[in-house]
Amino acid sequence: MSKKHISTVINGDAMEFLASPEQSLLDILRDELELTGSKEGCGTGDCGACSIMLDGRLVCSCLVLGVEADGKNIDTIEGMGNGSDMHPLQKKFLEHAALQCGICTPGILIAAKALLEKKPDPTEEEVRYWLAGNLCRCTGYDKIVRAVLDTAADMRAA
Amino acid sequence: MNDMTQTNLQKDLKIVGTRPLRPDGADKVTGRALFGADKSLPNMLVGRVLRSPHAHAKIISIDTKAAEALPGVKAVITSKDFQDLPSEFVPAGEMMVNFKDMTRNIMAREKVLYEGHTVAAVAAINDAIAEEAMALIKVEYELLPHVMDVEEAEKPNAPLLHDDMITIGVEPAPKKPSNVAKRVEFGFGDLDKGFKEADLIIEKKFSTQPVHQGYIEPHACLASVSEDGQGELWVTTQGPFVVRNFCSKILGMSTSQIRVTASEIGGGFGGKTVIYLEPLALALSRKACRPVKMVMSRQEVLMASGPTSGAKIWVKIGVKKDGRITAGDAVLKFQAGAFQGSPIGPGAMCAFAPYEMTNVRVVGYDIVVNRPKVAAYRAPGGPISEYAVESVMDEIAQKLNLDPLELRLKNAAKEGTQAPYGPKLGPIGMIETLEAAKAHPHYSAPLGPNQGRGVASGFWFNIGGETCTSININEDGTVGLTLGTPDIGGSRASMAMMAAEELGVPMSTIRPIIGDTSSLGFNFLTGGSRVTFSSGMAVVESVREIIVELRKRAAQLWDVSIEKVEWVSGHARLVGSENPKSLSLRELAEAAGKTGGPIVGGASINATGAGPSLATHIVDVEVDPETGRTTVLRYTAIQDAGKAIHPSYVEGQMQGGAVQGIGWALNEEYVYDDNGKLLNPGFLDYRVPVCSDVPMIDTVIVEVPNPKHPYGVRGVGETPIVPPLAAVSNAVSRATNIRFNELPLSPPRVLAAIESR
Ligand code: FES
Numbered sequence: 046m047s048k049k050h051i052s053t054v055i056n057g058d059a060m061e062f063l064a065s066p067e068q069s070l071l072d073i074l075r076d077e078l079e080l081t082g083s084k085e086g087c088g089t090g091d092c093g094a095c096s097i098m099l100d101g102r103l104v105c106s107c108l109v110l111g112v113e114a115d116g117k118n119i120d121t122i123e124g125m126g127n128g129s130d131m132h133p134l135q136k137k138f139l140e141h142a143a144l145q146c147g148i149c150t151p152g153i154l155i156a157a158k159a160l161l162e163k164k165p166d167p168t169e170e171e172v173r174y175w176l177a178g179n180l181c182r183c184t185g186y187d188k189i190v191r192a193v194l195d196t197a198a199d200m201r202a203a
Numbered sequence: 204m205n206d207m208t209q210t211n212l213q214k215d216l217k218i219v220g221t222r223p224l225r226p227d228g229a230d231k232v233t234g235r236a237l238f239g240a241d242k243s244l245p246n247m248l249v250g251r252v253l254r255s256p257h258a259h260a261k262i263i264s265i266d267t268k269a270a271e272a273l274p275g276v277k278a279v280i281t282s283k284d285f286q287d288l289p290s291e292f293v294p295a296g297e298m299m300v301n302f303k304d305m306t307r308n309i310m311a312r313e314k315v316l317y318e319g320h321t322v323a324a325v326a327a328i329n330d331a332i333a334e335e336a337m338a339l340i341k342v343e344y345e346l347l348p349h350v351m352d353v354e355e356a357e358k359p360n361a362p363l364l365h366d367d368m369i370t371i372g373v374e375p376a377p378k379k380p381s382n383v384a385k386r387v388e389f390g391f392g393d394l395d396k397g398f399k400e401a402d403l404i405i406e407k408k409f410s411t412q413p414v415h416q417g418y419i420e421p422h423a424c425l426a427s428v429s430e431d432g433q434g435e436l437w438v439t440t441q442g443p444f445v446v447r448n449f450c451s452k453i454l455g456m457s458t459s460q461i462r463v464t465a466s467e468i469g470g471g472f473g474g475k476t477v478i479y480l481e482p483l484a485l486a487l488s489r490k491a492c493r494p495v496k497m498v499m500s501r502q503e504v505l506m507a508s509g510p511t512s513g514a515k516i517w518v519k520i521g522v523k524k525d526g527r528i529t530a531g532d533a534v535l536k537f538q539a540g541a542f543q544g545s546p547i548g549p550g551a552m553c554a555f556a557p558y559e560m561t562n563v564r565v566v567g568y569d570i571v572v573n574r575p576k577v578a579a580y581r582a583p584g585g586p587i588s589e590y591a592v593e594s595v596m597d598e599i600a601q602k603l604n605l606d607p608l609e610l611r612l613k614n615a616a617k618e619g620t621q622a623p624y625g626p627k628l629g630p631i632g633m634i635e636t637l638e639a640a641k642a643h644p645h646y647s648a649p650l651g652p653n654q655g656r657g658v659a660s661g662f663w664f665n666i667g668g669e670t671c672t673s674i675n676i677n678e679d680g681t682v683g684l685t686l687g688t689p690d691i692g693g694s695r696a697s698m699a700m701m702a703a704e705e706l707g708v709p710m711s712t713i714r715p716i717i718g719d720t721s722s723l724g725f726n727f728l729t730g731g732s733r734v735t736f737s738s739g740m741a742v743v744e745s746v747r748e749i750i751v752e753l754r755k756r757a758a759q760l761w762d763v764s765i766e767k768v769e770w771v772s773g774h775a776r777l778v779g780s781e782n783p784k785s786l787s788l789r790e791l792a793e794a795a796g797k798t799g800g801p802i803v804g805g806a807s808i809n810a811t812g813a814g815p816s817l818a819t820h821i822v823d824v825e826v827d828p829e830t831g832r833t834t835v836l837r838y839t840a841i842q843d844a845g846k847a848i849h850p851s852y853v854e855g856q857m858q859g860g861a862v863q864g865i866g867w868a869l870n871e872e873y874v875y876d877d878n879g880k881l882l883n884p885g886f887l888d889y890r891v892p893v894c895s896d897v898p899m900i901d902t903v904i905v906e907v908p909n910p911k912h913p914y915g916v917r918g919v920g921e922t923p924i925v926p927p928l929a930a931v932s933n934a935v936s937r938a939t940n941i942r943f944n945e946l947p948l949s950p951p952r953v954l955a956a957i958e959s960r
């Protein structure tokens with residue numbers, strides 16, 4: 046089947062690619078655009094390792110088709126910092142040792158950032174339910190939740 | 204050399220025991236870090252695996268002609284592309300592997316033995332063509348009856364998986380083959396006498412389900428074999444050297460022909476100590492003369508890799524009225540999966556290991572069934588056998604009206620106790636973790652209706668093993684540290700910390716990397732909680748060696764003998780002088796050209812003396828009587844780390860292991876249909892704990908130093924998954940007033956028990 050020409054803005058830069066109709070946006074990001082920060086843990090929307098922002102909405106990029114991204118804005122882990130420094134969440138994750146192997150980390154950071162943009166003052170329970178779609182098998186979630194709550198507190202104070 | 208004095212146990216530590224940022228941290232929070240599936244090469248092909256749809260069948264024929272003829276297909280392989288190998292056992296982590304089985308597990312030969320068993324593999328220019336090619340491969344099967352359960356499999360008329368399997372460990376050897384691969388037995392004393400002395404005897408059967416390690420990163424690798432036979436393998440693994448050796452054996456290549464580079468690893472928990480895709484990718488690449496990348500889907504991971512054994516366990520314990528154990532007896536039957544090699548040995552050794560036993564016996568059976576071959580999973584075997592013993596201990600406490608921690612204290616193993624598997628134990632922290640649990644506010648907090656509190660302890664040995672590291676003093680006095688054990692949860696940080704502490708320099712001047720298999724001598728894999736212990740010992744030894752070299756260089760510059768030079772806080776200093784001359788690491792590095800060239804060093808050890816790590820966990824649950832659903836309300840994990848080099852990562856191990864154990868206890872299980880086909884090969888239905896399932900996991904690190912390690916390290920990664928199964932089950936039992944003896948405690952099971960109460 047013939048490929049479709051797709052125009053997007055990824056992490057602020059205009060990017061074009063050719064997508065075959067069945068290719069997921071995650072495959073496009075990883076295999077065509079070499080943005081391998083988004084991970085594939087399942088390919089079925091169950092692990093959240095592929096989380097990205099699509100026009101400001103948190104989605105599993107494994108469940109979005111590449112062709113659906115036409116004309117859309119995409120934000121991935123590669124664009125999370127501001128170009129010269131890391132996002133406060135990234136720093137807090139390091140400070141709190143909120144990662145062990147780190148495979149879930151990009152997806153969790155993207156999801157956590159989306160939460161704090163919506164809700165700068167989340168409760169522990171809200172953080173836990175918001176992140177329920179992001180599996181982490183290493184940490185038991187404790188340090189992740191603490192890092193998110195601590196970032197939220199810092200960002201509110203700033 | 205393996206005789207490191209404890210010079211650092213007492214001294215003031217500047218870096219060890221603090222919580223610096225990890226050296227690989229920035230890469231991991233920005234998406235830069237490259238994991239198994241993240242690397243590509245020019246001219247690369249994709250490799251895919253054709254898997255058996257049947258649980259048990261004879262392979263009559265495989266016809267790959269049509270697939271090979273498909274444009275875009277560059278190589279197709281079947282068992283014909285691999286030499287057969289004789290039966291030969293080699294250690295892998297805490298388990299043994301057999302090459303005859305290994306070559307059959309990576310590619311089925313005479314039979315397929317489980318759904319998902321590999322029968323062929325294809326390399327093509329893209330995924331779609333590889334997929335099409337697989338559909339063109341014709342495999343003719345003759346279906347055979349299958350068996351999934353150990354008690355069915357050991358029956359004399361059960362379908363036989365291997366018609367030459369004679370049980371090992373039985374005297375005289377059985378004449379007939381069976382599915383029982385091995386029998387083990389540990390123990391001592393007089394059981395009859397022990398049970399006669401008992402005032403109370405409890406005897407019970409338990410069952411646990413196989414559970415998957417559940418690493419979020421699927422198996423992945425990228426192989427490239429060139430026309431001259433030189434191979435490169437990029438792979439997510441706990442043991443690049445072990446992968447190299449396994450692959451070279453299976454492919455008939457020499458060790459130096461395969462250079463393995465470990466990618467960043469997205470979780471392993473024991474499951475990435477064996478090989479699946481690696482020899483296939485190398486074989487496809489060798490055939491196609493192009494790089495081949497292979498990545499498993501989640502479905503393939505669950506169908507064909509891991510898990511740990513499901514088991515049937517029988518336990519009998521006798522106690523005096525005061526709670527003192529008089530005898531303990533257990534029989535364990537572990538699923539091995541399609542090939543022998545369940546963790547029955549360690550499972551049997553651990554069963555009663557937290558306790559001082561006078562009369563004890565544990566018999567274990569390793570039994571093959573038509574399921575994927577089990578792989579190591581965090582303290583392999585320990586959680587299963589100790590779950591059963593710790594459940595009986597809780598029932599004893601209830602029956603005798605004793606506090607469950609007091610009951611354990613009364614029987615706790617300590618330094619000098621003879622372990623049920625033979626040796627006398629060195630210093631261990633069983634009593635210390637129990638005392639810490641008793642003193643913890645969690646233990647005395649009030650409980651509400653439908654709530655229960657469970658406790659359980661856990662024992663795991665930990666291992667040492669072959670390890671080597673190298674160290675270079677760079678031209679500006681900073682330090683390069685090359686390690687051979689993949690960093691699965693922050694070990695680069697703890698290695699750099701120990702090196703910095705020894706050398707007396709800031710940790711930021713040390714850059715630790717994981718070397719490939721051509722840059723270092725053999726390193727055994729990351730497993731058995733051995734990295735901080737063994738690689739830590741090798742790092743400390745390398746640094747001590749390089750300090751001698753640095754003193755020599757300074758002595759040369761000052762024209763004195765080396766005895767006149769001491770090493771203090773990262774500087775060489777002239778001994779004894781009033782106004783001591785001193786040279787910094789930087790000055791010594793800059794002068795290296797004049798004193799004999801680059802300053803390098805390294806150490807090679809076979810580490811022994813790993814110390815067992817003990818833990819006690821406390822958990823509160825609430826069971827909803829309407830639905831049978833269990834909610835974990837509060838959790839406290841207490842563990843003896845020996846010494847926590849980086850306490851945050853020790854806590855992380857404790858928290859992660861506890862939550863994996865909660866999943867094992869409450870949710871995780873494989874569901875097979877009557878044909879032996881897996882019905883839940885995905886994270887939606889094979890449900891590992893999610894963030895909203897669990898509370899914060901409080902941790903208490905106890906430190907009873909291991910005298911064999913320069914900083915007292917024991918190894919902490921595995922023990923945390925041992926106590927939770929029984930702790931959770933005991934909590935649910937106390938909340939409902941029903942003794943449970945089957946896992947997982949899923950809502951339907953708990954509800955059924957409540958309704959028939
Ligand atoms: S890879 Fe998209 S949710 Fe798992």
Ligand code: FES
Nearest residue numbers: 145146181182183
């Ligand atoms: S840190 Fe390994 S899965 Fe989250």
